[in-house]
Amino acid sequence: MMQYWTTLASVMGVYAFCQTLMHTVFPPEIRFIFLKIFHRLFNWCSVYCYFDITEIDGVNTNELYNAVQLYLSSSASIIGNRLTLTRGLNSSNITFGLSNNDQIVDNFNGVNVVWEHVVTQRQSQTFAWRPLPEEKRAFILRVKKRYKEVVLGKYLDYVMEKANELRRKNQDRLLYTNSRGGSLDSRGHPWESVPFKHPSTFETLAMDDEKKSEIMEDLLDFAKGGCFYQRTGRAWKRGYLLYGPPGTGKSSMIAAMANFLGYDIYDLELTEVHTNSELRKLLMKTSSKSIIVIEDIDCSINLTNRKKSGGVGGSGSGVGSSYDCSPPGAGAVNGGGEEGGNTITLSGLLNFTDGLWSCCGSERIFVFTTNHIEKLDPALLRSGRMDMHVYMSYCSFPSLKILLKNYLGYDECDMKKEMLEQFEEVVGKAEMTPADVSEVLIKNRRDKEKALRELLEVLKMKAEKLKCRKKGDDEDVEQEKRALGSPKGIIRGNSDADGVQKGGNDEEKQEEHDVENGIVDDDDGNDNAVATTSK
Ligand SMILES: Nc1ncnc2c1ncn2[C@@H]1O[C@H](COP(=O)(O)OP(=O)(O)OP(=O)(O)O)[C@@H](O)[C@H]1O
Ligand SMILES: [Mg+2]
Structure with a gap:
């Protein structure tokens, strides 16, 4: 090591001496040639090679410079003695940076690299469309020549990747909305954004642990699965359908997913979208690593079974817009619509989720929520569109324990055994x-x-009420069965108005029951098990 420094000092000494000598003896042209030769000789003898990463490349900002700055901020915070501190807009963290002309050593796969931050004054302001900063900043990366390939091939990619990761971590999530309708902002963007500060996480989410871990693992597999999706020729996206009664945590789950993965959320208000092409434009303007959400999909658009949709009108819950539900094969018919010209089609929505356009970005998750899964078209539920169906259920005992911990700070051991048992029995x-x-x-x-x-009182009261109601319902059914004299009478013999009504109610109840048990009746009358199933 000592020897190395001695050699370097002598080389630098010779270099300085030659420069002084030349300055006094030789004219500038000769000096320039001599310096060039000397530089070449020096570079040829040196075991190192150098890479300059300037802040501004021509007149454009150099993305790599920013990435290096961010990347070094993670290690600089531990090693450096003098650091620059910054905090960006929308950022919740302070970023550390290398001070001017400081050096830092980094190690990548056993290879040592040295980063130096160099700041010099800009000589003179030449004409530029954009005023340039007075200081020229650059990072100089020094590495042994034999490791040049490693640096160019892998290290810089690694730096970029790490920087992106840090950027996502430091920056608060953004929540985008298309509530402005089809209008664009000054930069031609159809989405408006606000910082996303929802505190929901998987720890605070009350649901069964097994279900929770399954979802978390699935999300992690997805986020890390870039190579897998590339290898298998699939678009890097995944669909989740969250369904269940109101207030069971569907929206909270979306927030938890975004916080878990560090993704932005695009909350798509379908009723504000007028045509399929508008829908496509919105999709094109979403970024990777994001969750695209359509809440209450059964209320946003008439998505009843495509076979029935022609005349029946299904649930008829389109909010203030008339929607055409023509089948995917029929193409998007933008016929102007009857009320207000909204002609978004089911076909348009299906293309949105898995057509060719859905791949114009990567690493995106689609989440649809609904309180009525039975109202959705099977085409929307099929694998590839909605890969995982998650039933958000009423409060179970494991969920209750999480809520008690969240709100009261109570662990299982903090409560009396008898009380816990009562909760378990009644919840x-x-x-x-x-x-x-x-x-x-x-x-x-x-x-x-x-x-x-x-809470125990309310739970007991509710359980009692539900029991009475169920008992009453059973008695009603028994009475009717007895009156009709046949167990199947209700369904066959419901030609009178009352019978039809009751038959319908029973069907609804059955459907509700099926949904709660994770069974959905598809087009062909087959029952599909869907509760938390990954397809
Ligand atoms: N599983 C849950 N875990 C923790 N908190 C929950 C859960 N479900 C509901 N909550 C609480 O109830 C409130 C409403 O929940 P949330 O909005 O997520 O329900 P939802 O299923 O989306 O309802 P809706 O179907 O009406 O949109 C939330 O603020 C949250 O605090
Ligand atoms: Mg909700």
Whole structure:
């Protein structure tokens, strides 16, 4: 090491001496040639090669410079003695950076590289369309010549990747909305964004642990699966359908997913989209690493079974817009619509989720939510569009324990055994949503014992009510069966108005029951099990 420094010092000494000598003796042209030769000789003898990464490349900002700055901020925070600190717009963290003319050593796969941050004054302001900063900044990367390939081939990619990761981590998520309708902002962007600060995480989400881990693993596999999707020729996207009664945590789950993966959210308001091509444009303007959400899809667009959709009008829940539900094969018919000209089609939506355009970015997750899965067209539910169907259920005992921990700070061991047993017995029967349970706990959070007592009371009351109602319903059915004299009478013999109504109700109840058990009746009358199934 000592020897190395001695050699370097002598080379530098010779270099300085030659420069002084030349300055006094030789004319500038000769000096220039001599210096050029000397530089070449020096570079040829040196074991190092150097890469300059300037802040500005011509008149454009050099993305690599910013990436290096961010990348070094992660290690600079530990090693450096003098650091520059910055905090970006929308950022929740402070970023550390190398001070001017400081050096830092990094190691990549056993190869040492040295980064130096060099700042010099710009000589003179030449004409430029954009005023350039007075200082010229650059990172100089020094590495042994024999490792040049490693640096160019892998290290710089690694730096870029790490920087992107850090950027995502440091920057708050953004929540985009298309609530402005089809109009664009000054930069031609159809989405408006606000910082996304939803605190929901998978830890705070009340649901069964097994289900939760399954979803988390699936998300992680997806996020890390770039090579897999490339290898298998699939577009790098995944669809989730969250369904269940209101207040069971569907929206909270989306927020938890975004916070878990560090993705932005695009909340697509379908009722604000007028045509299929508008829908496509919106898709094109979404970024990678994002979650595209359509909430309450059954209410946003008439998505009943395509076979029935022609005349029946299905659920008829299109909000203030008339939607054409022509089958995918029929293409998008933008016929102007009847009320207000909205002609987004089911076909348009299907193309949005998995047509060719859906691949114009990568690493995107589509999440649809609904309270009525039975109202959705099977085409929308099929694998590849909605890969995972997650049933968000009423509050179960494991979910209740999570809520008690969230709101009261109670662990299992903090509660009396008898009380826990009572909760376990009654919570499943009460069919209360986590939102309702949360409400009781929030209201009484200053008096924890009271909160527990009141919650237990409410649960018992609800369970009792539900039991009575079910008993009443069973008795009604029995009476009707007896009256008709045949167990199948209700379905066959419902030609009178009353019978039709009741038959319909039974069907609805059956459907509800099926949904809760994760069964969906498809087009051909086959029952599909869908509860938290990954397809
Ligand atoms: N599973 C859950 N875990 C934790 N909190 C929950 C859960 N479900 C509901 N909550 C609480 O209830 C409130 C409403 O939940 P959320 O908006 O996620 O329900 P939702 O299923 O999206 O309802 P909707 O179908 O009406 O949109 C949330 O603020 C959250 O605090
Ligand atoms: Mg919701």
